[in-house]
Amino acid sequence: MIPAIEIQRLNKSFGNLVALEDIQLSINQGEFFALLGPNGAGKTTLISIIAGLVLANNGGQVKVMGHDVVTRYSRARSLLGVVPQELVFDPFFTVHETLVFQSGYFGIRRNKAWIDEILYRLDLADKADTNMRALSGGMKRRVLVAQALVHRPPVIVLDEPTAGVDVELRQALWAFIRQLNQDGHTIVLTTHYLEEAEALCQRVAMLKKGKIIVLDSIRNLINKIRDISLQLCLACEVLPIELIKWSSIKQNDCYIFKIQDYVEISEILTILKQEKIEVLEMRLQEPDLEEVFIRIMGDKSFSAT
Amino acid sequence: MTGFFTLFHKELLRFWKVSFQTILAPIVSTLLYLFIFSHLLESRVQVYPGITYSQFLIPGLIIMAILQNAFANSSSSLIQSKISGNIIFVLLSPLSYFEFFGAYLLASVARGLLVGLGVFIVISQFYEIPTQFPFWIILFVLLGSMLLGALGIIAGICSDKFDQLAAFQNFIILPFTFLSGVFYSVFSLSPVWQKLSYINPFFYIVDGFRYGFLGISDVPPHLSLTAVIAFFLTISLLTLNMLRAGYKVRY
Secondary structure: OOOOEEEEEEEEEEOOEEEEEEEEEEEOOOOEEEEEOOOOOOHHHHHHHHHOOOOOOOOOEEEEOOEEOOOOHHHHHHOEEEEOOOOOOOOOOEHHHHHHHHHHHOOOOOOHHHHHHHHHHOOOHHHOOOEHHHOOHHHHHHHHHHHHHOOOOOEEEEEOOOOOOOHHHHHHHHHHHHHHHHOOOEEEEEOOOHHHHHHHOOEEEEEEOOEEEEEEEHHHHHHHOOOEEEEEEEOOOOOOHHHHHOOEEEEOOEEEEEEOOOHHHHHHHHHHHHOOOOEEEEEEEOOOHHHHHHHHHHOHHHOOO | OHHHHHHHHHHHHHHHOOHHHHHHHHHHHHHHHHHHHHHHHOOOOOOOOOOOHHHHHHHHHHHHHHHHHHHHHHHHHHHHHHHHOOOHHHHOOOOOHHHHHHHHHHHHHHHHHHHHHHHHHHHHHHOOOOOOOHHHHHHHHHHHHHHHHHHHHHHHHHOOOHHHHHHHHHHHHHHHHHOOOOOOOHHHOOHHHHHHHOOOHHHHHHHHHHHHHHOOOOOOHHHHHHHHHHHHHHHHHHHHHHHHHOOOOOO
C-alpha cells in the first residue's frame, strides 16, 4: 500500500539556519501519528512542507498518497487536510460562507450535506451564520478543523489543534478525530500534551533541532524505560534487611522503590508478608510518554549538531 | 474551474460587503474633483478646440477612479490576507497560480468597472457626456483595470506591512495617475515632461480612454492600445512568475 505520507532526504534551511536536516519518514495509511518536539524543533516547518506552504531545499522529496507535493501539488493538496496552528480566519465572512468557499477552492460545488454534518459534529451548527469575528477562540479552532475537512481528505494533519482549548472541547475534538481515524483517515498531529499523544497515537517521531531523533511506537518507547516506581506505606520503623537491595527513598512513612520489572512487586510483597509488615497503602507509578520525552530531549547523545 | 470561480466570487463579496468604503467613497471623491476643477477652470482652460474643460476632464477622472480602485482592490485584499494569515486557506488548496492570478485580476476589474460606472451615471445627470466610440472606451477600461489589478497583486505580494503598500500607492500609483494627463493635455507640458509622459503607462490608458469619449487624443488610439497591451503583458508575466515561484508567499 502507498504510504499516506512519504518523506525522503528532506532538508530545509532559512538562510544560515538549518530548520530540518535529512528527514526520512513514512507514515502509513490509517495510522494515528504524532510529531513531538520542543518549540523550534521544526515540527511546523515539516508540516508546512507537506502542505506545500514551505518549499524544501533541492534534492528531497515529499509525497502525499504517492503524489509529489511540488510537481503534482494539485493532487497532493486535494488529498490533504491541514489544521494550521495559528487561529487564522477571514473577518469578512460567516462560518457557513467560510466553509462553502473552502469547498469551492477544492473544486467542490455542492457540499451542503457534508458541511452540515461537519458543523453538527463539531457542535458549530448554531454558529453557522455567525461572522467569524464574533466567535470565541475555541470556536475559531473548530472552524479551522471544519475547513480542513470540507474536501474529505484521506490524510489529515493537525498542528497543535488543542493549544488554548478548554478541557471539554479538547475531549470532543479528540473523540471526533479518533472517529475520523476509525473511518480510515490517516491522522498526523503535533501536540505539547504528551498524554494526548500517548492516548491516541500508535507511533511518534521526536524532533530535535531539525532532526528526527526517535521514530518508534509509543509502546516500544515506554518499554525501553523500565523504571517503575513502587510506593509503599508500611507499618514499620525500619525496613527489613532483605529489602535493602532495592534502592528506595523514604518519604514520611512511605518508601519509593525503583523496580525494573513487575515480578519484583510480588517479591517485595512476599518479603513484607514474611516479616509480617502490614502494607497501609500501595501505589504504582509507570513511565509515560512524558518521561520518555523528557529523557530523550535531555539526553546529550541525541543532540543534533 | 470551480476553484477559480469560488476565489473570484469570494473576492467580489469581499469588497461588496464593504461597498460603502470601496465603491461609494471613491465615487464621492471623484465627483468632488470634478466639481472643484470644473468650477475653477471651465472658463479659463480649453484643451482641445470645441471641447469644454469639463468634457475633457470627465473621462480622465472616470478612468483615474477606475485605475486607482482596480489597484486598491487586489493589493489591499492580498495584504490583508497576508497579515491576518488567512491567505493560507487559498495556499492549502489545489488552486493553480493561474487561477489565483485570474481571480484577483477579474475582481479588480469588477471593482474598477463598478466605480467607473457609478461615477459615469452620477455625472451624466449634471453634464452632457459625449461617447463617440464606446468600443474604445470598453477596451481601455478593461485593459487599464487589468494592468492595475496585476500591479496591485505585485504590490500586495511584495509588501509585508500596510505602510509599505501605502508607499507603493502614494509614491508610484498616485504620481503616475496624476501625471498621466487626467487634468491636462501632454502638449501643454515642456518637452522634457512630455517625453517622460510617454514612458508612463497610465498616460496611454487615459489618452485612449478619452479618445473613446471625445474622438480626440494626444497620440493615436492604436498606439495607446499597443502600449497598454505591451505593459499589461509584461506586468502579467512578471506577476505570474512571482506567483509560480511562490515569492513572499510560499517560503
